[in-house]
Amino acid sequence: MKAGDTATGVPALEARGLVKRYGHVTALGGADVDLRAGEVLAVIGDNGAGKSTLIKCLSGAEIPDAGQIRLFGEPVRFRSPLDARDHGLETVYQNLAVAPSRDIPANLFLGRERRKPGPLGSVLRLLDKKRMREETQELLTSLGLLTIQNFSQPVETLSGGQRQGVAVARAACFGSRVIIMDEPTAALGVRESQRVLDLIREISGRGVPVILISHDMPHVFDVADRIHIQRLGRRVALVNTCDISMPDAVALMTGALHPAEIDGRSRVEHP
Amino acid sequence: MAHDTVTPHAADPPATRSAKHGLIARGQAALHTKPLLGPLVVLLLASLFFSVWVGSRFSDPLNISLIVQQVQIIGMVGIAQTLVVLTAGIDLSVGAITVLASVVMGKLAVDSGLPVLPALLLGLVTGGVCGGLNGTLVTRFRIPPFIATLGTLSVFSALTLFYSQSETIRAQDVPSLLSWPGRSIHVLGTEVTYSSLLMVGCFATVAYLLRGTAWGAHLHAVGDNPDGARLSGIRTDRVLLSVYVVAGVICGLAAWFLIGRIGSVSPQAGENLNLQSITAVVIGGTSLFGGRGHVLGTLLGSLIVGVFSSGLALAGVEALWQVFTVGVLVVVAVAADQWIRKVTA
């Protein structure tokens, strides 16, 4: 476990009191986030607990109504996903932000297309499709995430799991400082899920911290250094994975157990 | 999300399916990956049909040249329409922009005594500004494109009538640069107008922008999945705005070609351009749902309309049946698009 190694360092991502309301629905009611450099932080919670809303606020997809966010100590206020991306933060969204009728290379490089070298690229703005296809092939092969014969087939003709693989590959490839994944294994087979978990370990091993949202407790306990438990739009607990049992985590998540009750049994941090 | 996707492999005929069914499925998949295939086949079959039915009067090079001249304005405006339709929008004001721009060119050059070149350029700028207004309404004020451009259609038409005072500028007063696109050169025993050549050039340029550049990739992505495009870091509003501006400028070019085609500058010209451009786009296989299609399909679509109109007219069929036929073509094209999209539904 890496938890604790980096306890003295500047937190990679720190959010305080995030609030997000949709009309009368309060999706986030003052949620905090703490992500240490190089760690894997799992975010768990019931359906509608505000997990997706939380990461959307972190990634610039939604602008929180209140609260502060710091990225490696620097206060940030992302106004768009592009803004967050320019800061090295990459996200796999639950509904997979892909362009269905475009092929795999076009989706991988969406918004950061490679241009041809020389005046063809700089003056005529010509895309280097060959290079993008080659890089895609290399990337997907090296990640081992998905086996696809035809890279030029539209993403909509891929299976749900393959599509998810494309979205994960994109984040893994381009995220340089923080990577967030919202249920990246939801549609994946056993082997592909294991690959994604391995990939998450590799990424955090490179020193890039990962926030993983998942409903799969074995996956969470397998890969996470710490667990952020979200309930009714707030973080109710942040615990080291080794300090909590799976049933206790689930009990906290569903509200069957109050964080104060668990203190005696395992160490729960209240930052 | 629904994940019951049918992959092309799954669409391959299992043992239980008949060979015929497999053939249809394969045709469907082919049309899905090659959007130009359908319109191309239709154009070739229609040309063949009329060559046999009407004979050499139809297939005569001069008649072919005439067909091209008749569809060039629709083709140009169709390019503008294709760009907007690819973003899952629609532009009902393209015809009005074209006529307004042509009146601006004519009035500035003839009545205001401006040199022709600045008058021409200001006409193009007018097109761009009109497109910019459409784009602003769609992006800034979040008005659905259909409604926004329905409104500006009336606004631009009214401005046209106001500025021209409903008067036509006679052909003999139009400076030669403005009517230059209508002049022709002799190629291979037929007449080719400069505007026909320029139209083909415009199609090629836009095809390259759409296929070869990041702008084209972003435009498709915005039409395909606007939320996904935004989450992928594309400035969707900026892309949309640029699309409407470019469409407006292309309408400005169409205005120039229109003057060349009819010789005079008339505020009454090009009444049907809006619907004709949508017809060309749809017959050309571009999906009204956005993200899917090809601008060269619009060239084929305009030519298909031209071939049917010319062929039926030469065969002595009443004009109302030409309208009827084009209507049937549109419905068939949209039905075909729905069917083709089912490859992935």
Ligand SMILES: Nc1ncnc2c1ncn2[C@@H]1O[C@H](COP(=O)(O)OP(=O)(O)OP(=O)(O)O)[C@@H](O)[C@H]1O
């Ligand atoms: N765009 C929206 N408009 C209105 N309400 C929303 C919107 N997005 C989320 N909500 C509401 O906010 C709450 C939290 O939703 P969120 O998607 O963050 O939950 P979640 O924890 O990700 O759930 P799941 O596990 O099902 O993915 C829900 O009650 C939901 O109805």
Ligand SMILES: [Mg+2]
């Ligand atoms: Mg969610």
